[in-house]
Amino acid sequence: MSERKPQVLLIGFGGVGTIVSYTLEHLGRAEVTVVSRPETYDSIKSGYRIESCSYGIIDNYIATNVVKSTKEGYEKYGPFDYIIITTKNIPEISPVVDFLEDCYHESSTIVLIENGIGIEIPIYRKYPKAIILSGVSLIGTTLYEDTVKHIARDIIKFGAFINYNLDKQMQYDRCKHFLSLYSNDNNFAEYEENVKLTRWRKLVYNTCINTTCALTDLDFGRMDLFGGMESVVRPAMKEVVAVAKSEGVEIEDHVIDEMIRGEDGVYYPPSMLIDVRNGNYIENTVIISNVVKYAKRNGVPIPTLTVLDNLLKLVQLRTGEAKGRFELPEKRPLPEENYQIQFKY
Amino acid sequence: MSERKPQVLLIGFGGVGTIVSYTLEHLGRAEVTVVSRPETYDSIKSGYRIESCSYGIIDNYIATNVVKSTKEGYEKYGPFDYIIITTKNIPEISPVVDFLEDCYHESSTIVLIENGIGIEIPIYRKYPKAIILSGVSLIGTTLYEDTVKHIARDIIKFGAFINYNLDKQMQYDRCKHFLSLYSNDNNFAEYEENVKLTRWRKLVYNTCINTTCALTDLDFGRMDLFGGMESVVRPAMKEVVAVAKSEGVEIEDHVIDEMIRGEDGVYYPPSMLIDVRNGNYIENTVIISNVVKYAKRNGVPIPTLTVLDNLLKLVQLRTGEAKGRFELPEKRPLPEENYQIQFKY
Missing domain, CATH: 1.10.1040.10 (N-(1-d-carboxylethyl)-l-norvaline Dehydrogenase; domain 2)
Structure with missing residues (x-):
């Protein structure tokens, strides 16, 4: 019986997400469950072509598991060792912390491969015992239909957003473990203690x-x-x-x-x-x-x-x-009406 | 023999210019020579329809004279008592002072019905004896093809940009004379000494x-x-x-x-x-x-x-x-090349 490979839930399967998934899987180091939106499910399930400046041409990369929701992913394959999020981070539209609702387990380490500052705060506020890793990436990769064109090598630094409720060393170690899954001869993945x-x-x-x-x-x-x-x-x-x-x-x-x-x-x-x-x-x-x-x-x-x-x-x-997030009245409201925009989401 | 009417050269015959021209001419107070670009000449020459909130419907307004250049205007009908400019003021593209090159005469008063600040300076620099009036307009009027829709009344304040090389009172008087041509029961033209x-x-x-x-x-x-x-x-x-x-x-x-x-x-x-x-x-x-x-x-x-x-x-x-004012090299110039944009105009 073979050893259970680290289980990864991946949220965000665009240009970056696909390369992240392939990076973790192609050497047999981890198994990735991709969460797909309904409209891309069939396409992800039948595989993407990857044209990579680092990994060459991969005719058809299919992630180990593809699910339609974090809930389905958790029920079928969870709990996960790592939950990686590579989506755009737009808190006022779709807060990243909400993605964790149905798939987070206290044994999971969250990996945010996303831009920006303060992105870990809403997660720590809701999950005070969470371990969150930071991935800061410089990469050129874009998804076109079902082909990913990876044109600039994956230079990425991982570190732990320190959670002061937890032992520091344990967080560093968790990050180093993740790095051991991610780093290979074709990328430039580094450990960076100073995440800030x-x-x-x-x-x-x-x-x-x-x-x-x-x-x-x-x-x-x-x-x-x-x-x-x-x-x-x-x-x-x-x-x-x-x-x-x-x-x-x-x-x-x-x-x-x-x-x-x-x-x-x-x-x-x-x-x-x-x-x-x-x-x-x-x-x-x-x-x-x-x-x-x-x-x-x-x-x-x-x-x-x-x-x-x-x-x-x-x-x-x-x-x-x-995008239809709200509608304005046809006639412009006068100042004394104190009109407030009604957001639909 | 009738008295010679004040002669006006008008540069800029869009929504504002057309109303300015009609305002001066329709009571027989002045004669307007419109400078047209070649591509609009025929259209201006055969007349515009004006749908005005103040003056009603004018089926076909044709200015007294239409010319293709300031030079032609000056040679045929100059010198002018007033040179009115209602164009957009974009000094880096088409400096307003250049419009005066072929039509300015020391007997002419320049009237700038334009937005902005400091617009008289380049003119005074080139013509130190010029008299320049300021027109600050609040009006809603737009030219569509050959119809002008004038939807918000013409509220306009005239004053002299004081030229300190000349007698002040003479400049005030010149402005008041212009106002006497412009003001009528259907607009709100005012004298405003404090142009600034x-x-x-x-x-x-x-x-x-x-x-x-x-x-x-x-x-x-x-x-x-x-x-x-x-x-x-x-x-x-x-x-x-x-x-x-x-x-x-x-x-x-x-x-x-x-x-x-x-x-x-x-x-x-x-x-x-x-x-x-x-x-x-x-x-x-x-x-x-x-x-x-x-x-x-x-x-x-x-x-x-x-x-x-x-x-x-x-x-x-x-x-x-x-708009083709310049072209950039296909490959982005590297910083050490010290590339300078070559403007065509």
């Missing part, structure tokens, strides 16, 4: 470049050539560095210059710009609003981030209306 | 609301209902009031609340939003960049306006690229 540093460093980029590109409908290259790096992004980045510092995270000055230079010779649309162009929700809450929240709490002046954040909140509501 | 106050008051609106709506692709009503008035517009308005003050213009606090309330029950897209939606250039230089320039000169902190201004500069360049 990793996350804040990535925010220096995301909070400033993604937002500016999204608001101006310009890709990274154009925004740079048009002067936006110096006029908007650099002041914003300095503010992020100051907020990080107020949170006890020292980011060296050269990080800003490195991120601004962008040496790769492609114009490159950041994810938030792609979301806006496709009329999709953006991850503004975890990428910028939470930074603004920390800044306010710590008394750090952030004039640039404040404006970017407030503009993006308006953009998110524009998307909400377009 | 009128212009800065309008900026409190335009600099903040137009820009925020344009950047978020939201009309006035939605931007308000979504919270943008308090989060972006009000802070921006306070900054405009402070800049005005540094320029010696006192705007009372209640002006902000009046402008924010917007009592009219329509969602209303401001002109800058319409321009962005149509892929047209925006008047960001005269509406916000010049305000930023004054603020810097006078040492007024304007964190909100700075970000809005810098974002809109990027938007303007995006439009420029789309």
Whole structure:
């Protein structure tokens, strides 16, 4: 009888999720149960083609199990050793903590391969004994229909969001165990004890470049050539560095210059710009609003981030209306009516 | 022999220009020569239908003269008593001062019915003896093909941008003369000696609301209902009031609340939003960049306006690229190449 392999529940099976799943399974190190939305179930169940710069061409990758809900996954294959979440993180639309409702077990370690800051807090609030790992990923991978094009190698840092209710070492060990499943010769998976540093460093980029590109409908290259790096992004980045510092995270000055230079010779649309162009929700809450929240709490002046954040909140509501999240009266309500938007979800 | 009527050269024959022309001509007070672009010449020459909330239905209004260039206008009908400009004011694309090159005569009074601040400066720089009148207009009027729909009455204030090289009283008198041609029972044309106050008051609106709506692709009503008035517009308005003050213009606090309330029950897209939606250039230089320039000169902190201004500069360049004002290399230039955009105009 063979040893039971680590069982993984994976929520989010797009470009990133597919590579995560394949990474864990292809060397026989773990078994993945993918949670699929009803409309993609058949497609995931019959397999995706993967064209990977690291793993080569995989004609048809089918995850070990595919289920239609976290509940079904838990009942059939749970409890899980790891619950990995690779979805976009949009708390006001679909809170990540809600995904855990039907599949979390105290033996499970949660792995958040997601952007942003403060993303572990709602989970710790509901599950004070949870172990949560942070995955900060730099990867280029996109799902088109049933083909995943993986064009830039998987560089990822894992660490534990420390839960102070639990033994620290145990959390470090759990993270190292996960890394032993994930790391291989074809990716660059690293252990990073200082999760806050990793996350804040990535925010220096995301909070400033993604937002500016999204608001101006310009890709990274154009925004740079048009002067936006110096006029908007650099002041914003300095503010992020100051907020990080107020949170006890020292980011060296050269990080800003490195991120601004962008040496790769492609114009490159950041994810938030792609979301806006496709009329999709953006991850503004975890990428910028939470930074603004920390800044306010710590008394750090952030004039640039404040404006970017407030503009993006308006953009998110524009998307909400377009997606039918609410309807406005045909005639504009007058101020004295104190009209309140009625959200459907 | 009848007295020679005042001769007017009109540059800009859109929604506003048509009403201005009709206003001056329909009581026989002046003769208007319209400068048309080649592509609209036939259409203007054969007349526009005007559906006006103030003047009723005019089946076919044809201006006295229509010419294809300022040069042709000057040679055939000049010199003019008044040269009225109602075009959009976009100095980086088509400087208003250039329009005067072939039609200005020292006997002419220039009338700028345009938005923004600092719009007279380039003209005074080139024509130090010029007399320039300011027209600040609140009007709802739009040209569709060859029909002008005039839906909100013409409320307009005229005053002289004082040229300190010339006698003040003479400039006031010139303005009053123009007003005597323009004012009638169907409009609300007023003499306003304090041109700076009128212009800065309008900026409190335009600099903040137009820009925020344009950047978020939201009309006035939605931007308000979504919270943008308090989060972006009000802070921006306070900054405009402070800049005005540094320029010696006192705007009372209640002006902000009046402008924010917007009592009219329509969602209303401001002109800058319409321009962005149509892929047209925006008047960001005269509406916000010049305000930023004054603020810097006078040492007024304007964190909100700075970000809005810098974002809109990027938007303007995006439009420029789309309109073929420049082309970027297919491969993004690397930072060390120090690539400079080559503008075609």
